[in-house]
Amino acid sequence: MHLEEKTTDSKPVFSGKVVDLRVDTVELEDGSSATREVISHPGGACVVPLDDNGDIIMVKQFRYPFGTQLIEVPAGKLNYGEDPYETALRELKEETGAVCDKVTDLGVCYPTVAYDTEKIHMYLCEGLHFEDRHLDEDEFLDVIRMPFEKAVEMVMNNEIPDAKSQIAILKSMVIINGRTD
Amino acid sequence: MHLEEKTTDSKPVFSGKVVDLRVDTVELEDGSSATREVISHPGGACVVPLDDNGDIIMVKQFRYPFGTQLIEVPAGKLNYGEDPYETALRELKEETGAVCDKVTDLGVCYPTVAYDTEKIHMYLCEGLHFEDRHLDEDEFLDVIRMPFEKAVEMVMNNEIPDAKSQIAILKSMVIINGRTD
Numbered sequence: 001m002h003l004e005e006k007t008t009d010s011k012p013v014f015s016g017k018v019v020d021l022r023v024d025t026v027e028l029e030d031g032s033s034a035t036r037e038v039i040s041h042p043g044g045a046c047v048v049p050l051d052d053n054g055d056i057i058m059v060k061q062f063r064y065p066f067g068t069q070l071i072e073v074p075a076g077k078l079n080y081g082e083d084p085y086e087t088a089l090r091e092l093k094e095e096t097g098a099v100c101d102k103v104t105d106l107g108v109c110y111p112t113v114a115y116d117t118e119k120i121h122m123y124l125c126e127g128l129h130f131e132d133r134h135l136d137e138d139e140f141l142d143v144i145r146m147p148f149e150k151a152v153e154m155v156m157n158n159e160i161p162d163a164k165s166q167i168a169i170l171k172s173m174v175i176i177n178g179r180t181d
Numbered sequence: 182m183h184l185e186e187k188t189t190d191s192k193p194v195f196s197g198k199v200v201d202l203r204v205d206t207v208e209l210e211d212g213s214s215a216t217r218e219v220i221s222h223p224g225g226a227c228v229v230p231l232d233d234n235g236d237i238i239m240v241k242q243f244r245y246p247f248g249t250q251l252i253e254v255p256a257g258k259l260n261y262g263e264d265p266y267e268t269a270l271r272e273l274k275e276e277t278g279a280v281c282d283k284v285t286d287l288g289v290c291y292p293t294v295a296y297d298t299e300k301i302h303m304y305l306c307e308g309l310h311f312e313d314r315h316l317d318e319d320e321f322l323d324v325i326r327m328p329f330e331k332a333v334e335m336v337m338n339n340e341i342p343d344a345k346s347q348i349a350i351l352k353s354m355v356i357i358n359g360r361t362d
Contacts, residue, residue: 003243003250003321014194014202016218018296021195021202026245034319036245037197039220039297062184064207064217065298066291069184077295107339109347110247111292112299114258115199116220117246119342138215140184156355158288161300163344166290170351174337 001029008033018077041118045088046075046164048106048172049098051128056148056169057096061141071144071154072162073169075120084108084121092125094134096143101127106171111163122168124175148172182210189214199258222299226269227256227345229287229353230279232309237329237350238277242322252325252335253343254350256301265302273306275315277324282308287352292344303349305356329353 009025020040027033049057056073063070076091078084085103092098106122135141148169154160155169190206201221208214230238237254244251257272259265266284273279287303316322329350335341336350 003241003323005243005245016204017216018218019202019220021200023197024245028319029321032319035198037199038246039200041296060184062186063291063294064186064205065219065296066294070291070294072294107337108342109344110244110251110342111344112297113244113247113251113253113343115222115246116293116297118293120344138209138213140210142184156288156352161289161291162294163290163292163301163348166348167344167351170348170355171337174333174351 004029005036037115039112039116039118041116042080043078043084043119043121044075044164045078045084045091045121045123046073046168047088047092048073048122048124048168049092049096049100049128050124050126050148050172054148055145056151057098057128058144058146058151058165059095059141060144070162071160071165073165075164085123088121088123088125093131094136095139095141097130097133098125098128099131100125100129104175106168106175109164109167120164122164122171124168124172148176185210186215186217218296220293220297220299222297223261224259224265224298224300224302225256225345226259226265226272226302226304227254227349228269228273229254229303229305229349230273230277230281230309231305231307231329231353232326235329236326237332238279238309239325239327239332239346240276240322241325251343252341252346254346256345266304269302269304269306274312275317276322278311278314279306279309280312281306281310285356287349287356290345290348301345303345303352305349305353329357
């Protein structure tokens with residue numbers, strides 16, 4: 001059983017609104033045992049919304065763990081059982097008012113592989129039309145628009161430290177640069 | 182206080198080897214209150230090790246939250262008070278046996294902005310020399326070497342879902358492509 005771990009015990013510690021936490025005991029490949037702290041999270045979806053002028057639509061909001069405002073691509077948590085594609089389009093509409101004609105799958109990322117089950121699905125959304133936005137009751141955020149190239153620059157310069165935004169913007173850049181039409 | 186949240190209460194829930202968890206109560210900008218589940222983590226550092234032939238050195242290990250092996254760039258947790266640059270070089274040496282002549286700062290990413298304080302510092306390491314590797318006692322991993330372009334392809338194709346690896350590899354690609362020497 002090279003590069004495997006076998007669960008021998010599992011203790012639930014906390015069950016919250018956003019995360020659950022458990023501490024498992026595992027058997028390692030040399031027969032010794034170790035503990036694994038595991039955060040469970042339903043996962044999320046995010047969107048790079050790109051309009052016909054080549055502008056990206058992003059959101060600025062307060063991020064409590066860092067005590068500061070961050071600029072990110074629109075994103076949200078999956079409802080249990082929800083298709084991540086539906087989550088992505090729902091959050092895009094709720095946070096920015098945009099609906100879109102064309103969606104490109106940017107794949108998935110695992111933000112914290114060592115101790116958290118969260119997966120984030122990413123999409124590039126083009127052909128935007130704007131309707132009303134409908135934020136959740138306890139959601140406060142500002143919508144920000146900038147040239148896509150400026151967002152790439154901000155990722156490279158560390159002005160957009162959010163991981164999902166960095167990945168989704170850089171993958172979009174690779175896809176857009178590779179288009180021949 | 183637009184886009185701010187004020188802590189009004191904080192309850193520690195769990196203190197572990199890898200993460201701590203607390204549940205805070207905050208006052209939102211409309212005066213209403215909400216709870217915030219916050220994971221604390223010391224942060225980490227990761228490395229894109231690139232040898233003189235243009236190969237990247239990565240590691241394959243079992244990732245318990247996903248119950249599977251993942252291919253990632255070498256990385257590790259910061260010891261408290263440790264400079265992330267030192268962590269990066271230490272983990273590179275421990276996991277792959279490599280030391281390097283040239284380091285380029287790739288900035289920092291926040292993997293899970295909504296509920297986790299973790300920050301990961303990223304570096305591109307070139308001019309590699311190989312010595313002995315010294316894994317931690319409970320650490321099991323395989324070293325993998327492939328052309329850097331293959332790793333970029335695997336990021337784009339979703340075969341490397343780890344977020345820090347996706348960012349560090351794509352940022353390295355942008356930097357390497359932009360070099361004029």
